[in-house]
Amino acid sequence: MRYYGCKTKLLDYIEEVVTGLSLKKGSIFFDIFSGTTAVGKHFKKLGYTVYSNDFLEFAYSLAYTNIQTNSLPKFKKLSLSIDVIDYLNNLGGKIGFITKNYAPYRENKRQYLSIKNAMKVDAIREQIEIWKNKKAISETEYYYLLSSLINAISLTSNITGTYAAYLKTWDNRALKDLKLQQGEIFNNKMKNRAFRADANEIVNKYKVDILYLDPPYNSRQFASNYFLLELIAEGWFKKIPEIYGQAGMRPYEKQKSDYSISRKASDALLDLVMKAKAKYILLSYNDEGIISIPELKKILGTRGEVIEYTKEHKRYRAINQDGSKIITKEYLFLVKVKK
Ligand SMILES: C[S@@+](CC[C@H](N)C(=O)[O-])C[C@H]1O[C@@H](n2cnc3c(N)ncnc32)[C@H](O)[C@@H]1O
Incomplete structure (x- = not known):
């Protein structure tokens, strides 16, 4: 994605640092x-018990499926004669909220999705919601289907990488037919868990x-x-979202991250680190971040000695004016937490 x-x-790079700790399976x-x-x-x-958390609903959906779920859902209650993914892919399109607002349908100018793909999204997302409301699918099955739809949309969106703006001309990937794929479920036989919470609120709940x-x-709010993936995940069924502006943004005031606000980021990280109940803390950051590297080290240093690892990394699609790729330094900081 x-x-x-x-x-x-x-x-x-991350694996190398973690493997060096020789933790047990x-x-x-x-x-x-x-x-x-x-x-x-x-x-x-790799055989770890993974806990996964993000405060956005679409990320939770991915975590539920990719992390918490250990076996492919069977969709027994639906009693379909064909596979559920094929069933959804074969639904005819429908003109609904997404087509009217995010595809160039009638007077709407936004072109995040082609009309054909947006109509598919409307039909598939509505069907998933109907099954959920009728209790014809379990929570695991619901998130499995939702994740598949989120991935399919991500692959056919007419954007450069984020939904802050849509492209004015059609990108090739947006002209492809949107198709749900079977999710890859890996069973590592551990009790992996998915959470949807503010990191600072959940961090001290688990050792x-x-x-x-x-x-x-950086200051770009996820x-x-x-927002479009979040809109898909949350749905528009209980209350039609009030969308606004050229992009058709949904309100996100309640989902602003302190880590993207320069005057709040350091305090948020310090609070998180202080509350951590962990043997090791491993932090990824880069040299373009709003918290400076010395400040980061100071924050992490409150819990133990900080080991620094660096790697040069060509940033996704970032290009200098002279055409060369922008190189950023990716840092990993490891702290063995003092008892
Ligand atoms: C840099 S991204 C993580 C990328 C991830 N490691 C990956 O490989 O896809 C940061 C994530 O933190 C989430 N986030 C931001 N503030 C948060 C908070 N206070 N609590 C929980 N999640 C938060 C965002 O929604 C975003 O998905």
């Missing part, structure tokens, strides 16, 4: 800012071996940058 700050390219790895779950999925495969922190590091 395309996601700002996604750590897919840094997994080996099944140790608890808490990915408390989980986003796409790329990091949690990796450590789940863990590794607390992995990958907070937002709730606004990925």
Whole structure:
């Protein structure tokens, strides 16, 4: 999935540092800012018990499916004659909230999705909600289908990477037909868990071996940058969302992260670190973040000695004016928490 700050390219680097700790199989790895779950999925495969948390609903949906779920849902109650993913892919399209507001349908100008794909999204999302309300699918099945839809939308959205704006011309990926895929469920036989909470509120509720922190590091709020995925996850069935502006943004005041507000970020991190109940704290950050590196070290240093690892990383799609790729320094800070 395309996601700002996604750590897919840094997994080996993170693994190397964690493996160096020689923790026993099944140790608890808490990915408390989980986003796409790329990091949690990796450590789940390595045999850790993974706890995954993010305060956004679409990220929770991914965590529920990719982390907490250990076996492919069977959808027995639906009694369909074909596979549920094929069933949803074969639904005819429907003109609904997404088509009217996020595809260039009639007078609407926004083109996040093609009309055909937006109509599919409307039909599929509504069907999932109907099954949920009728209790024809379990919570696990609900999130499995929702995750599949979120991934499919991410692959066919007419954007450069975030939903802050749509492209004025059609990107090739947006012209492809939206298609749900079967989710990949990995069973690591551990009691993995998914949470949807503010990191600072949940951090002291669980004793863990590794607390992995990958907070937002710049002022772009994830709730606004990925508002369309959040809208899909929350749905528009109980109350039609009041959307506004050129992008058709949904209100996100309640989902603003302190980590993206320069005057609040350091205090938020200090509070998180102080409350952590972990043997080790591992923090990802980079040299373009709103908290300076010396400040980060000072915060982490309140819990023990800080070991610093750095790696140069070509940033996703970021290009200098001379055409060269922007290189950022990716930091990992490890703290063995003092008793
Ligand atoms: C840099 S991204 C994490 C990316 C993730 N490691 C990945 O590989 O996809 C930061 C995440 O933190 C979440 N977030 C921001 N503030 C939060 C908070 N206070 N509590 C919980 N999650 C938060 C955002 O929704 C976002 O998904």
